Amino acid sequence: MLKRVHFGPSALPYLLVLPQILVTVIFFIWPASQALYQSLLVEDAFGLSSKFVWFENFEYLFEDPYYWGSFQRTFVFSFLVASLSMGSALLLAVMADRVVKGSGLYRTFLIWPYAVAPAAAGALWFFMFNPTLGILPYVLQFIGYDWNHKVNGTEAMALVIFAASWKQIAYNFLFFLAGLQSIPKSLIEAAAIDGAGPGRRFWTIVFPLLSPTTFFLLVINVVYAFFETFGIVDAITSGGPANSTQILVYKVYNDGFVGLDLGGSAAQSVILMGIVIGLTVIQFRFVEKKVSYND
Amino acid sequence: MIENRPFLTFMAHTVLILGVIVVAFPLWLTFVAASHDAVRMSELPLPIWPGTHFFENLDVVLNKGLWGGDGVGVSYMLVNSMIMALMIAFGKISISLLSAFAIVYFRFPFRMGFFWMIFITLMLPVEVRILPTFEVVANLGMLDTYWGLTVPLIASATATFMFRQVFLTIPDELLEAARIDGAGPIRFFIDILIPMSRTNIAALFVILFIYGWNQYLWPLLVTTDQDMYTIVMQIGRMLEAGESVPQWHLVMMTTLLSVLPPVAVVVFMQRLFVQGLTETEK
Numbered sequence: 298m299l300k301r302v303h304f305g306p307s308a309l310p311y312l313l314v315l316p317q318i319l320v321t322v323i324f325f326i327w328p329a330s331q332a333l334y335q336s337l338l339v340e341d342a343f344g345l346s347s348k349f350v351w352f353e354n355f356e357y358l359f360e361d362p363y364y365w366g367s368f369q370r371t372f373v374f375s376f377l378v379a380s381l382s383m384g385s386a387l388l389l390a391v392m393a394d395r396v397v398k399g400s401g402l403y404r405t406f407l408i409w410p411y412a413v414a415p416a417a418a419g420a421l422w423f424f425m426f427n428p429t430l431g432i433l434p435y436v437l438q439f440i441g442y443d444w445n446h447k448v449n450g451t452e453a454m455a456l457v458i459f460a461a462s463w464k465q466i467a468y469n470f471l472f473f474l475a476g477l478q479s480i481p482k483s484l485i486e487a488a489a490i491d492g493a494g495p496g497r498r499f500w501t502i503v504f505p506l507l508s509p510t511t512f513f514l515l516v517i518n519v520v521y522a523f524f525e526t527f528g529i530v531d532a533i534t535s536g537g538p539a540n541s542t543q544i545l546v547y548k549v550y551n552d553g554f555v556g557l558d559l560g561g562s563a564a565q566s567v568i569l570m571g572i573v574i575g576l577t578v579i580q581f582r583f584v585e586k587k588v589s590y591n592d
Numbered sequence: 593m594i595e596n597r598p599f600l601t602f603m604a605h606t607v608l609i610l611g612v613i614v615v616a617f618p619l620w621l622t623f624v625a626a627s628h629d630a631v632r633m634s635e636l637p638l639p640i641w642p643g644t645h646f647f648e649n650l651d652v653v654l655n656k657g658l659w660g661g662d663g664v665g666v667s668y669m670l671v672n673s674m675i676m677a678l679m680i681a682f683g684k685i686s687i688s689l690l691s692a693f694a695i696v697y698f699r700f701p702f703r704m705g706f707f708w709m710i711f712i713t714l715m716l717p718v719e720v721r722i723l724p725t726f727e728v729v730a731n732l733g734m735l736d737t738y739w740g741l742t743v744p745l746i747a748s749a750t751a752t753f754m755f756r757q758v759f760l761t762i763p764d765e766l767l768e769a770a771r772i773d774g775a776g777p778i779r780f781f782i783d784i785l786i787p788m789s790r791t792n793i794a795a796l797f798v799i800l801f802i803y804g805w806n807q808y809l810w811p812l813l814v815t816t817d818q819d820m821y822t823i824v825m826q827i828g829r830m831l832e833a834g835e836s837v838p839q840w841h842l843v844m845m846t847t848l849l850s851v852l853p854p855v856a857v858v859v860f861m862q863r864l865f866v867q868g869l870t871e872t873e874k
Contacts, residue, residue: 300764303697304777313694314706316687320747323732325713328724335724389611392604399605405859406612411869412854413619414806414824420831420847421618424625424840432621435637466615471866489595524717528808532828546719550809553723562723569720 329570335563347560354564363540364548364565371544374458375522382462383514386469387507391499393470394477404474411467415525419532422460446534450541453534457542460533461526468521469514476510477503516580523572545569619851625844626650633840645841653845666846669823673805673850676822679742680804681797688751689793693781695752696759697767713749718810726813736817745810750872751796757871758789795868798861802854823850 304310336354338347358364389407393400410418426433426446434444446452480503488498527546530536536543536551543551549569553562621640625633628643655665694700695707718725725744734740762785770780786793811822821829827850830843858865 300697300760300767303699303767306700309777310694310698310700310703313690313698317691317710317747317752318706320687320743321709321713324725324728324744325716325721325747326709328721328728329716331724331727332721385611389608392607392611395604396601396608403608403612405862407615408862408865409855409858410615412802412806412858413851414808414827414854416808416824416827417847417851420827420843421622423831424844425618425621430634430636430638430840432638432640463615463618468869471869475870495597495600524719527719528824528828531808532831549720550722554813559723566720566723570716573716573720
C-alpha cells in the first residue's frame, strides 16, 4: 500500500489530497447523508415545514404496490438485459476467437456501440420501432403482428431491453474475448487429441474456465441495468405506458423531481444506495481474489 | 487453430457478419434517415438506402435550428458537450493523480481515512443521490454553469485506484535515485511519475471522455438556460417534441452528430480504449 521508500512528513500530502477530498465531501458524502436524513422526514404539501417520522417513509414504500411493481420490473429488466447481452456477446466472442483472418476488423465493428450515449441508443431504437413510421413495425404487420409500444406495456419493456442489451454487447464481447484468449491452448489441444469435438470442448473446458469472467460480467451488467439505463428509458418510453417501464432509478427521479415527494424519493435513494453497496462488495470480494495488491 | 474444419470456420464468419449487421443496423437507419428530406420521411415504407439531402440537413441542424428555423442550430451544443467531456476527463485525471501520489508516496496521519473516504465514492453513482446533490449545486449557485455540469461528476475512486496500482508497480529504486540527485516530491512527480504513467493517463482519458460526453440526467437537471444545453440532452427534448411535428430527418441528423465524436474516439483509439476499459474494469 505505502512505498517502502517514501517522502518524510510535511504539509504537502494534505494539499495533494485536498481537491479530491473537497469534491468527495461536498458532492458525495454531504448529499448522501442528506438523503439519509431526508428519508426520515415528511414535508407538508408546500414544503414549508417538515416532521421527523423515523421509518414511516420506508414503511409506506414497502406497502406501496407501485414500488413493489417497480422493484419487480427492475429485476426482470436487469435479468433479461444481462442474459440477452451476455449470451449474444459470448456467441460472438467464441466465433471471433475461432477465426484467424479478420478478427481485428470484426472487433472494431462490434465494440463501437459502447460509445453511444444511452439517450442516443434510445433514439435509435425508438426510431426503428416507431409505431407509425418505423421499419420494423412495417415489416411485422406483414406477418400479422401489430406493434405499438406506446400502448402495449410488454412491447415497451421489450424495446427498452433490446436497446439496453445492444449497448452493452460491446463491453461483454471485449471481456469474453480476452477471457477466451487467456485459456491455454494446450488444454484444448489435449482434449482435441482425446477426440472431443468443438461443442464438447466448449462445454467441458472453455465454459468452466470462463466462469470468473462470466461472474464478473454478471455483476457489471446488473449494475449497468440498474443504474445506467436512465437515458434509454427516458428517451424511449419516459416510464410509460402506465408505468410499465418505470424501473427504480426512473422512479427516484420521477417521484423526486416531478412528484416532489422529497421524503419518499430520499427513502428510495437510500434503498438504491444499499443495493449499490451490496453489489460493490460482491464485486470486490471477487476481484480481490483475482488481483493481489502488494501491500 | 486446433484443427481444420472449414465448415465451422465458415459458420463462424457467418455468425460474426450477421452480428455486425444486427449491431450496425440501427445506426445505418439513422444515417439513411438523416440523408432524406421531410417529404420522403413521412411516406411508408421508410427508405433503407441513403438519399441526397445529407449535407442540406447537416446545414439546417448545425446552423438554422429545428422547427421552422429560429436561427439557432445545435453547433453550440456540440461545443458545450466537448467542453463538458474535456473538463470531466481533465478534472478526474488531475485530482486522482494528485491523491494517488499522496497516498502511495507519503506517510501522514489520516492517510487511510482519506483512502476510505475516496473508496466510498466508488459506490454511489450520481443517479442514486440525485436530489440532494442537485440541492447542493443549487445552493452553491452553480446551476447553468460549466462548473455545476462537471465538478459533481469528477470525484471518482476508479481513477484514483488505477493510478495507485500504476504507482505501486514503479520500482522504488527510481525514487531513491531521484532523491540522491536532489529531486523533491514535486519534481519527482512531474519528471518521473507522470511520464511513466502516460499511456495509462491516455487510456483513462479515452474512457472518461466518452463518460463525460454521454451524460444525460445530470445536464438535464442543472441546466435551464438554453445556452448551456448539451447535444445528448437535446435528443430527449427532440423526441418529445418530435411526436407533434415529426421531422425525423432532422432528429436523426442530430442523433448522428451526438453519436459520432465518441464513436470516432473508440474506433481510432481502439488500443487505448481497450486498455482503459480493462484497467479500470468499468
